[in-house]
Amino acid sequence: MKIGNRIFNTENKTYIMGILNVTPDSFSDGGRYNHLDQALFHTEEMIQDGADLIDIGGESTRPGHTVITDQEEIARIVPAIEAVKKRFDIPVSADTYKSPVAEAALQAGADLINDIWGFKHDFRIARLTAEYHAACCLMHNRQEAVYQNFRKELLSDLAECVQIAQKAGVPNDQIILDPGIGFGKTLEMNLEAIHHLEDLHRLGFPVLLGTSRKSVIGRTLDLPTEQRVEGTIATSVIGVMKGCAFVRVHDVKENYRAIRMTEAVLGREIHG
Numbered sequence: 001m002k003i004g005n006r007i008f009n010t011e012n013k014t015y016i017m018g019i020l021n022v023t024p025d026s027f028s029d030g031g032r033y034n035h036l037d038q039a040l041f042h043t044e045e046m047i048q049d050g051a052d053l054i055d056i057g058g059e060s061t062r063p064g065h066t067v068i069t070d071q072e073e074i075a076r077i078v079p080a081i082e083a084v085k086k087r088f089d090i091p092v093s094a095d096t097y098k099s100p101v102a103e104a105a106l107q108a109g110a111d112l113i114n115d116i117w118g119f120k121h122d123f124r125i126a127r128l129t130a131e132y133h134a135a136c137c138l139m140h141n142r143q144e145a146v147y148q149n150f151r152k153e154l155l156s157d158l159a160e161c162v163q164i165a166q167k168a169g170v171p172n173d174q175i176i177l178d179p180g181i182g183f184g185k186t187l188e189m190n191l192e193a194i195h196h197l198e199d200l201h202r203l204g205f206p207v208l209l210g211t212s213r214k215s216v217i218g219r220t221l222d223l224p225t226e227q228r229v230e231g232t233i234a235t236s237v238i239g240v241m242k243g244c245a246f247v248r249v250h251d252v253k254e255n256y257r258a259i260r261m262t263e264a265v266l267g268r269e270i271h272g
Contacts, residue, residue, distance in 0.1 A: 001173050001206065003053060003135045004091035004111035010206035010245035012268055014236075014259050017093065017248040018043075018051030019212065022080045023060050039080050040087060047090055050256030053112070054088075055248060056080050056105075057095030061116055061183075070100040077101070078108045085109040093137070099124035106132040112176075116183060117141050118161030119168075126168035136165060137176040137208050137246075142184030150189050151199055154179065159203060176246065177205045182214040190216040194235055197242035206245035211235040213250055233258045241266070 001008050008015055022039055043054055058076030059068050077094060084092055085108070093112040094105030099122045102113050111134055118138035119126040129136045138161040140154055147153045158177050165175055177200055179193045194216075200207045211217065217231035218224065229251050236247045236255045240262040249255045 001135065001176075005089075006052075006091050008052070008206075008245065014240045014244055014263065015052040015246050016050055016252055016256055016259065017053050017055045017208065017210075017246050018046035018049075018252045019248060019250050020046070020054050020056045020080065020084075021060070022056060022058055022076045036079055036083055040083055043084050043088060043090075046252045047088060049253035050260075051090070051252045053091040053093055054084055055093040055095050055114055056084070056110075057114075058101070059096070070098055073098065073101045074104045078104050081105055081108040081110050097121045097125070099128060103128050106134055111135060112137060114178075115139060116180070118158065119164040120161060123164060123168070126164050126170060129165070129174075130169035133174075135174040135176065136170060137178050138162065138165060139178035139183065139210075140180035145184055145186045145189060147189075150185075150192065151196060154193065155199060155203065158200070162203065162205070172205070175205050176208050177203060178208045178210060178248075181209070181211045181216055187216060187219050190214075191220070194238060197239065197244060201243060207239075207243070208246040208248060209235065209239040209244045210248035212248060212255075229254055237262050 001010055020039055020043055056077050058073040081092055091111040093114045094110040095114045096102050097115050097117045102125045106128060113125060113129050113134055114137040115125055116139045140158050179200060181190050181193060212232045213225050213228040217228040221231050233255055237258055239247050240259055
């Protein structure tokens with residue numbers, strides 16, 4: 001698939017989406033990169049460490065996060081998107097579920113919309129994604145972790161997201177699916193979703209896995225946020241083995257090395 005000016009071989013490789021939070025209250029790195037110079041320095045660092053695209057977010061979506069206005073979110077991410085696009089030759093993703101923010105991000109040059117509600121919160125984002133010929137990542141989410149058949153409903157929920165995108169005119173080759181680890185799921189459900197990532201391939205789209213430093217790792221290993229690198233790497237390796245096309249991570253260097261090694265063992269073409 002094509003994101004920005006880059007072609008991604010989503011069937012045979014696993015690419016890294018580096019996380020750039022330009023927000024003061026992110027659960028993992030809040031406040032570290034909410035100044036433009038710091039954001040650009042970290043972006044350069046992630047690219048050098050092996051990031052293939054950069055995901056820029058302006059509002060924390062951690063449990064108990066503070067909801068901010070659209071204008072405040074725009075004021076955070078648009079300068080970062082513009083600066084990254086101007087300085088670096090790398091595709092940029094905008095992490096938002098609000099159409100005014102998505103529109104501003106796309107106007108600023110974002111190549112992909114990463115929506116934690118899979119276009120279900122604000123249908124207009126789907127139309128904007130199509131109008132700007134952008135790619136999208138549709139994440140599974142629910143208000144409550146209540147299911148009759150978790151694995152079956154995870155797929156049916158994501159199929160609904162795909163239908164919204166298709167109806168709006170987003171081409172199939174511009175759609176990525178995310179199982180939504182840490183969103184609308186219990187600890188056991190999160191582990192089950194990771195264990196059965198291959199289920200998502202039935203829908204016929206590339207899969208992105210986002211587990212980086214999340215509570216599923218913290219609760220499993222009883223570790224604070226800053227000590228969850230190894231747990232994240234373990235899930236990234238599982239992601240490669242389960243055929244994920246992308247992993248979204250904070251610690252790019254460590255995950256890049258683990259992914260390269262896993263791809264080599266599996267006999268896949270590895271990153272240069």
